[in-house]
Amino acid sequence: MRMNDVKTNDARTNDAKANDPRTTPLQHRLATRDDLPALTVLMELAIGELQKPYLNPAQIASSRSIMGLDTQLIDDGTYFIVEQDGQLAGCGGWSRRATLYGSDASPGRDAALLDPAKDPARVRAMYTHPAFTRRGVGRLILELCESAARAENFIHAELMATMAGVPLYRACGYLTVADVSDASGGTPVPLMRMRKRL
Secondary structure, three states: OOOOHHHHHHHHHHHHHHHOOOOOEEEEEOOOHHHHHHHHHHHHHHHHHHHHOOHHHHOOOHHHHHHOOOHHHHHHOOOEEEEEOOOOEEEEEEEEEEEOOOOOOOOOOOOOEEOOOOOOEEEEEEEOOOOHHOOOOHHHHHHHHHHHHHHOOOOEEEEEEEEEOOOHHOOOOEEEEEEEEOOOOOOOOOEEEEEEEO
């Protein structure tokens, strides 16, 4: 192979990398209520697609009743959006309030403020768009949540993981507290309560 051929191949490789969306930096910002329509679409896609290897169709349908966004997170300024090239890649947040998981429609929500000295901050409503998996979206959101919770003097973080989320959370240092089954959507859905020291 001639030197000119090597240079041409290198240039093609560099052009391909420059045009590969996976190499574009992830950007983040706080969500607003104006983002709700787009967030709803993303969550529906994530629930419907990313749970398939872990749940059967009845469990996925039931998941839609117990998962979703609690808009208190947006109002509290603790819910993040991650974008890549202007496209919504993922979302997730944390909370200084007692509710551990669920949407606005979930029963038993508790807006009581937690005590950072004894209560773990809540990591909540983590979703990645199926087209953006394996790009560090979930890790970035966790880092943002944990950093914000530490800044408010929380010592631990806790979350309720879906089976699809468990591998990420374990890789990020979360340990199992309890296996849980939530049947409030009609069919029992396995979940895992997990915790990490910040």
